[in-house]
Amino acid sequence: MARIFAVANQKGGVGKTTTTVNLSAALAAHGQRVLLVDLDPQGNATMGSGVDKRSLATSVYHLLVGLNTLPEVRARSEAGSYDVLPSNRDLAGAEVEMVDLENRENRLRDALHAVDDEYDFVLVDCPPSLSMLTLNGLCAAHGVIIPMQCEYYALEGLSDLVNTIKQVHAKLNRDLKIIGLLRVMFDPRSTLSQQVSAQLESHFGDKVFKAVIPRNVRLAEAPSHGLPGVVFDKAAKGSQAYLAFAAEMIERIKSI
């Protein structure tokens, strides 16, 4: 059975897409069968996987509104050795169209049933909002991975996300839990980073992943080559951190 994880944080630019793409490629490098779902109309996870969002015949939009089946929409990240449900700006329209659809918050969950035994991990890259698209990600998932930067306002935004996850858990998806908080773009020389990181550990305990992703320019450069960072430069510090994170995820799912 596939374990499905939403990578979510309503804050923009915190490293959701970088985490989804690199965790997918790192899990694949560890021998796992992975499907990446791009739920963001920006299509960054699609491009970062080496799939051209401008030339898609069908996208996750067509899947969510019921025009196409999952195998028809699925693409392959040759670079990352994982499958992709790609997205582009077509998906922006789904938000409005889905309002009238039956069971609108469970469209993704229902679509993923068809491939449940084909994957070990399904990773869903959510957009920076608590929208119907993110809700579809949260309703489909067994757990949420929350990437966050260790800066002053990070904790403030976190309470909104934690409340949303609690509500979805209570009303829509009893399986949903926070799998963990992932510290990203971490700068060990910054006192503030150290303080926020310590605060996170004292407040969330072992919900904070041991792996810490450093700020690393190789991770930021990789998407312009259509490659996940862990493939573009496997030896880079950021790539090594994502490979360690993938190993931690493989361990962690044994106990959930």
Ligand code: ATP
């Ligand atoms: P959005 O909310 O717009 O979807 P996001 O949360 O998905 O953004 P990313 O796109 O992954 O965030 O990252 C934002 C920017 O930070 C990108 O330019 C990315 O290349 C860069 N970035 C992410 N992680 C790192 C890192 N560890 N080191 C250096 N740069 C990083």
Ligand code: MG
């Ligand atoms: Mg993103």
